[in-house]
Amino acid sequence: MSGRPPGAAxxxxxxxxxxxxxxxxxxxxxxxxxxxxxxxxxxxxxxxxDSPVPGWIMLSGVNLxxxxxxxxxxxxxxxxxxxxxxxxxxxxxxxxxFTSLSALxxxxxxxxxxxxxxxxxxxxxxxxxxxxxxxxxxxxxxxGTAAALAGLRAGAHGGNR
Amino acid sequence: MSVVPDGAGADVxxxxxxxxxxxxxxxLACDHWLPRGGILLANVAGSLVAGLVIGLQPSGGAATVWVxxxxxxxxxxxxxxxxxxxxxxxxxxxxxxxxxxLHLCLGALAVVLGLLTGSALSWR
Numbered sequence: 001m002s003g004r005p006p007g008a009a010x011x012x013x014x015x016x017x018x019x020x021x022x023x024x025x026x027x028x029x030x031x032x033x034x035x036x037x038x039x040x041x042x043x044x045x046x047x048x049x050d051s052p053v054p055g056w057i058m059l060s061g062v063n064l065x066x067x068x069x070x071x072x073x074x075x076x077x078x079x080x081x082x083x084x085x086x087x088x089x090x091x092x093x094x095x096x097x098f099t100s101l102s103a104l105x106x107x108x109x110x111x112x113x114x115x116x117x118x119x120x121x122x123x124x125x126x127x128x129x130x131x132x133x134x135x136x137x138x139x140x141x142x143x144g145t146a147a148a149l150a151g152l153r154a155g156a157h158g159g160n161r
Numbered sequence: 162m163s164v165v166p167d168g169a170g171a172d173v174x175x176x177x178x179x180x181x182x183x184x185x186x187x188x189l190a191c192d193h194w195l196p197r198g199g200i201l202l203a204n205v206a207g208s209l210v211a212g213l214v215i216g217l218q219p220s221g222g223a224a225t226v227w228v229x230x231x232x233x234x235x236x237x238x239x240x241x242x243x244x245x246x247x248x249x250x251x252x253x254x255x256x257x258x259x260x261x262x263l264h265l266c267l268g269a270l271a272v273v274l275g276l277l278t279g280s281a282l283s284w285r
Contacts, residue, residue: 019193024186031185032178035234039177043229067242074243088189092240097185099238101204102211105268106228109212114273116218116280137269141261144242145249152246 022085030093038062038098052107059103060140064147066099071151079156104140108133173222177230184234200240204264205271207236212272216279236268 041062046054070091077087109115112130184207191199211232214224241264245257 016193016196019189024189027185027189028182031182031234034185035181035230036174036178038233039225039229043225063238063242066239067246070239070243071246092189092192093185095239096188096237097181097234099240099242100233100236101238101241101264101268102207102228102232102236102272104238105208105265105272106211106215108269109272109276110215114276116216116276116283137265140238141245141265144238145245145257145261148239148242148246149249151243152250 017084020085023088026085026089027093030089030095031097034066034094034097034099038100038103042103052111056107059100059107060143063099063104063140064143066095067144067147068151068154070095071148071153072155073151075152075155104137108137170222173225176222176226180226180230181234184231184236188235188237200237200244201264201267204236204241205267207232208268209271209275210235212275212277213279214275216276216281217283218279 188203214227248257
């Protein structure tokens, strides 16, 4: 650990710290936990055989909860510094893996008839579905940002930032 | 094991956990070595692989391990949400909108490309 000289001003972007074994291990362990939790909530719990809709709702809930918690973690970590491995394990590991962008865009693609077994379908229905999917994706993005903002606010509440 | 769906035995759950760890560490590496576009790369690459695997219509638990485990952990929604929340707090709404547009449009494009490629390959 070299540390910066005592009088050095803080840069806008802090210098990259090297990846330590503790950070990598914490992110791997967090990845296991986040992935298992998402799998249970999105794929096991809603019984996907009946309809894909409960799974989409659970995925949205998982993504928004993860965004809120990451905002909360960011705010808490800025007030009282956490060990680097813990901050990375929870943020990059657990919450990064708990939420998923690929599952979101995959669900969007399958809903608009891009699946491997997609029937031709009527063009009007598909066009309407496509519009709905674009609206749903835009809404997810807006709500994701709002959830992270709410987390930042909740974590900063009562503290001097 | 009534909690586990068809095609997800104990071995699939173990592979799922391993794939989740690998995806998370790969995303950490992307973000570390490419601080400006690493998360976008992880999201687009994960979406491409997810589409490819689903397009190939694998049997057993392969889709669970690769799509839910590896791609799900490699890609992230919360990190983009937190980054755009930061933009909004600094008044940079345009940056927030363009960041989301990039991640969602390129991700959707990648997943469709993957689905088409996987379907074409599985036809052989």
